[in-house]
Amino acid sequence: MRFLLVEDSRELADAVASRLAMEGHAVDHAATLGDAREFLDSAPYDLILLDISLPDGDGRDFLARERSARRDTAVIMMTASASVGDRVLTLDQGADDYITKPFDFAELQARCRAVLRRRDGAADSRRHFAGFTFDALAASITIGPETRELRARELRLLEILLSRPGQAFSKSHLIDRLFSFDEEVSDNAIEVYVGRLRRKLEGSGARLETLRGVGYRLFPE
């Protein structure tokens, strides 16, 4: 997916962009609302991550202007305040959702998916790999005529493995990305999801391989 990140802190923007790149997203960074306007004029984005206080204005006013100009790229507000009042206000002004800083990237990913799904997929969310088509928004893989539904963690696991095909991911890395950090997860939990995904991928021409002592990787057979 292509993100526009509107955030005035250069360091945070870089870190968030790197972190989103890890999820396989392309991210452009605008440090001001003026820059954001220029980015939006020059390229289509699937989603805007919009901070509230920016050097040249309030993100909420920017959003309100965007909406009144009938430009309706999906927007997730990044708020520093978790107050219900702020949230109601941002949603009233046309934000699709909001996320409180500092955010959990797994949650952000889930929210982005929910927003895009609700909007009926702004961009083509399908991806072809080996012998199957993966639709992240529909949470399904299609092998020939057959469509198989993926559960949330199978989907997430497939997304991670597909972000760098052929590369091995360690168990602990997958656990960090698949589960929220405050969940209590045993090291073996990942095996359950790998097993399930492997079954879903049967006949897809892709192989989910266990590398003993190293981790897992996905590659075309």
Add this chain to the structure above:
Amino acid sequence: MIRTMMRPGGGVSLRRRLVWQFILLSAVLVAGLAFTVGWVADRASRASQDAVLGAAVTAVADGIRSVDDGLELELPYGTFSMLGAMGEERIFYAVRVDGDPATGYDDLPMPPMPPEGLVPVFWSTDFRDARLRLASVSRSLLIEDRARQVVVTLGQTRHGQAAIARDTARSAAWAAAAFMALALPVALLAAGAVLGPIRRLAQVVAARGPRDLRPVRHQTPRELQPLLRSINGLIARLRAALEMTETFIFEAAHRIRTPLSLVRTEAELALSETDDPATAARLRRIVRAVGESSRSANQILDHAMVLYRSDQFAAGPLDIAAIVQEVVRATAPIAEMREIEVTTEGLALPVQMHGDARMFEIALRNLMDNALKYTPSEGHVHVAIRPSRTELRIEVLDDGRGIEGDPAALVARFRRGGNVGDTGGSGLGLTIVSEVAAAHGGRLIVAPRETGGTCAALSFPWA
């Protein structure tokens, strides 16, 4: 607070002052009344005495006839007995012919001005240690062929008359005093009534919560308006100061959360780059700690908001089903992420309630966060609105690890269950929920479910 603020002013009691003023004024009025009644009674008795005296002296003068060898006086005993009926009075009389004593008491004083004819002249004087009222008339008589001026003077003591006047005055004074004594409770009541509006205003101000900064809207008499205005002025200044603090908190939250986000994101990036398990463990702890601090901050802000709104209480009609629906929708991505199935019941139709929608949203959000946090992957959370005949219940049922220990104790501030393990949390969540319930006349009931897991229910009796 009101009380301690009034102390430095000397603690003068307006009520006591009013009562004392009433008593003093009453005493003066009673004395004045007694004096006036005495004076009037004295005048009245004198007038009646004068009438009798006048009639008597005229009768005496009528009874004087000139005879060959001088004058003949025929005392009118009927008239004297009338004088005697006026009490234990003594009577003196004197008849003078051309100024020379003819009969009676020679030393009885002469009138201050000579009477002309039968129109009596009245005056008072002291005679033989007694106060006398006197009347004189004069007649011309031919005595021994000479026209002579005969002056008849009749005096009567005033013992009885004065006593009657005094008695009357005393009775009047007693009656007035009794009247005032009866009026005293009325005066106390009146003082109370006058001070009532002040007391009520004090009660209205004192009954306010510490965060209620709306202007005082209270019907007060015109005289109390300046006081009310200065109270409201103070409140307005306080609110302005508080609003500045709120802006400051928002700004501070923003300033703190941005670097926290950086810490968390960098730690996650570092985590993906390290191969060293020990470093990875440290980085995980950092990420977890950042998550916890931000969650605690959220809950502290929520808590402050709930307390603030409990006092403000912007209540109105609301559709609780829609609020529950919205909270379920907002938390859906988190549930999905954890593969927790969320089912709902009783949300299809509007359920009307009276209350503060934001507070309900905060409460339900906290209940939902809790349920999702303690429910394992592939677990199930059920959210239901169940109206019954006596109450409205909003239930959040999870099949998590349940609760250990006394469920009621969990509601205490910063208290967490005995079995939370590593799950992050500040322990404020249920306190917030319980305060929202209490502000709406309901309560939070947390109980283990028979099938395992926890049932958190908000129960509101129908008003």
